[in-house]
Amino acid sequence: MYFVVxxxxxxxxxxxxxxxxxxxxxxxxxxxxxxxxxxxxxxxSIVMNAPADEGRAQMEAGCSRADALxxxxxxxxxxxxxxxxxxxxxxxxxxxxRVNNPKNEIVFKTLGIDETISSTRVLMNVIEQELxxxxxxxxxxxxxxxxxxxEAEIAIGTPxxxxxxxxxxxxxxxxxxxxxxxxxxMHADDDTKLEVxxxxxVFSPTASESEVRKALMG
Amino acid sequence: MNVxxxxxxxxxxFLAGLLDSEGHRVSVxxxxxxxxxRAERAWFQHLPTSFKGETILGDGTDLEVLRQAGIERADxxxxxxxxxxxNLMAAQIAQKIFGVKQVIAKVNDPVRxxxxxxxxxxxxxxxxxxxxxxxxxxxxxREVGEVLMRKALAHEADMVNEPLKAxxxxx
Numbered sequence: 185m186y187f188v189v190x191x192x193x194x195x196x197x198x199x200x201x202x203x204x205x206x207x208x209x210x211x212x213x214x215x216x217x218x219x220x221x222x223x224x225x226x227x228x229s230i231v232m233n234a235p236a237d238e239g240r241a242q243m244e245a246g247c248s249r250a251d252a253l254x255x256x257x258x259x260x261x262x263x264x265x266x267x268x269x270x271x272x273x274x275x276x277x278x279x280x281x282r283v284n285n286p287k288n289e290i291v292f293k294t295l296g297i298d299e300t301i302s303s304t305r306v307l308m309n310v311i312e313q314e315l316x317x318x319x320x321x322x323x324x325x326x327x328x329x330x331x332x333x334x335e336a337e338i339a340i341g342t343p344x345x346x347x348x349x350x351x352x353x354x355x356x357x358x359x360x361x362x363x364x365x366x367x368x369x370m371h372a373d374d375d376t377k378l379e380v381x382x383x384x385x386v387f388s389p390t391a392s393e394s395e396v397r398k399a400l401m402g
Numbered sequence: 403m404n405v406x407x408x409x410x411x412x413x414x415x416f417l418a419g420l421l422d423s424e425g426h427r428v429s430v431x432x433x434x435x436x437x438x439x440r441a442e443r444a445w446f447q448h449l450p451t452s453f454k455g456e457t458i459l460g461d462g463t464d465l466e467v468l469r470q471a472g473i474e475r476a477d478x479x480x481x482x483x484x485x486x487x488x489n490l491m492a493a494q495i496a497q498k499i500f501g502v503k504q505v506i507a508k509v510n511d512p513v514r515x516x517x518x519x520x521x522x523x524x525x526x527x528x529x530x531x532x533x534x535x536x537x538x539x540x541x542x543x544r545e546v547g548e549v550l551m552r553k554a555l556a557h558e559a560d561m562v563n564e565p566l567k568a569x570x571x572x573x
Binding site for chain 2: 237238239240259260261262264265268269272273287288291294295
């Protein structure tokens, strides 16, 4: 596949390297000349020294034939505009924006950029998973849709403990994908009884996260 | 009219003063700059002393800051910071999230200005407006330039006559 990566900071550099190693074609657009040279010396002549938020640079980088554009600069407003321009002017089929301020995820979605990655959120999720408190964790958002995967641990004294999956008051659109019980992944249907300590994997519309939390955590 | 102006540079400050003197309710949002060169100077230094509106220190692309500026009852938002992208983001938030009727963004890159205008965001590019005006003044279309210049010079005279602010103490 052909990827255009906008921004050659740490994220853009390592992302491009990984994409190249998996056999993809990559063009990086970087406005800073010294940074562009630095990356060019390491990854080869795939770097364009130009501002990625200008339509002309995107055309020259071949955004109109790219399978995806990924905007990973450290500036949210810039990432938003890069993605919107590529989508509108170059009709790039898939645009992905890095969101530095997690609050902007919802803003980007409202403004037509569905796929966002928030490093802060990813880190938070990793940290929360490592913490013994367990509980309720949105694990990841599912690409190309407004859905996400949530893991929730059933605690003592909460409404779902001892009840069946079918009796959970999940919002519409949410479904239980499976349960991890004592380290083993198991299938869950409506009759499966939930035990304390079960980790329930739920697929849910991102917008209904709080209702899922309520249903599982009380 | 309730107006929010994001970005209080020379143009933002000038326009805020103008609207305020006409009796509109104006809120001005400007970012708390971290650059030492700017931190030395007073925030909102380009506002006239007579300005009666609100000043809010914060990021004009932040929903909370915009709410604080009263975006929920704003009739218009003008995004006039030095960053084209920030202006486009603030303008889109105002229009698409808060439903502000009149939204104008300063976008100096003509390509971006045109693209977003086609998307329904009112944009203007200093590059093309100033260039066209100068061109009109120089040659075939003297009238266009003259009307605008007459208005601008009148505003300028008002600004010059306005009482001076107490000088900002140097550290």
